[in-house]
Amino acid sequence: MTWTLASHGHTNQAKGWLQPEWELNPGVISENNGGGVLEAGNKPPTISGSAAETVTLPDALTLSTTATDDGIPKLRPRRAPSPDAAAAAANPDTPVRQSEGLRIRWTHYRGAGKVTFDPDRSTPTFTYPTTQTTSVRFSAPGTYVVRAFAGDGQLETARDITVTVKPASP
Numbered sequence: 001m002t003w004t005l006a007s008h009g010h011t012n013q014a015k016g017w018l019q020p021e022w023e024l025n026p027g028v029i030s031e032n033n034g035g036g037v038l039e040a041g042n043k044p045p046t047i048s049g050s051a052a053e054t055v056t057l058p059d060a061l062t063l064s065t066t067a068t069d070d071g072i073p074k075l076r077p078r079r080a081p082s083p084d085a086a087a088a089a090a091n092p093d094t095p096v097r098q099s100e101g102l103r104i105r106w107t108h109y110r111g112a113g114k115v116t117f118d119p120d121r122s123t124p125t126f127t128y129p130t131t132q133t134t135s136v137r138f139s140a141p142g143t144y145v146v147r148a149f150a151g152d153g154q155l156e157t158a159r160d161i162t163v164t165v166k167p168a169s170p
Helices: 026-032 085-090
Strands: 002-007 010-015 046-049 052-056 061-068 103-110 115-118 130-138 142-151 156-166
Touching: 046 142, 046 156, 052 061, 061 103, 061 142, 061 156, 103 130, 115 142, 130 142, 130 156
Parallel strands: 052 156
Antiparallel strands: 002 010, 046 061, 061 130, 103 142, 115 130, 142 156
16 A cells, blocks of 8 residues: 655655554454454354434433344353463463353444443343343534444444434524
8 A cells, every 4th residue: 555645846655565464353353352262153243223313402312232142152150360370371272251241332433522321331141132222412413423332252243323413402
């Protein structure tokens, strides 16, 4: 990839490329987000719900999303940390964490005003599918994108919801 910038009679270029070892795959993402080594066969959750909503200030908007998962990682009891941390680190395939279950969390992705969610994440569940709701308040009119994430503790799937916030009626 080459970026070219011409300004005040001078042209400059910046070059960039991707090395194969820089590639992010689901296993790397799981490990970087605290999910540990990706369990064999784990598929990301699916998430569905409305793609667009409208609300008038100062009203709150109730968002509802439904998620399902393959049940991996399985629920297993949390083990006490190994007294030999070096031995535990040497074997990353040893499960040391409990499955978190399926959880939905909501974030403010785009839009000029402040957005608050109540709650901002659901309680984890091991029952699929699950439908969760949140109440959303916006500080100013405009177009916003809120993002719902369904996560199983290792993998996540996102869904964007475009919200049109209308000003209060006079």
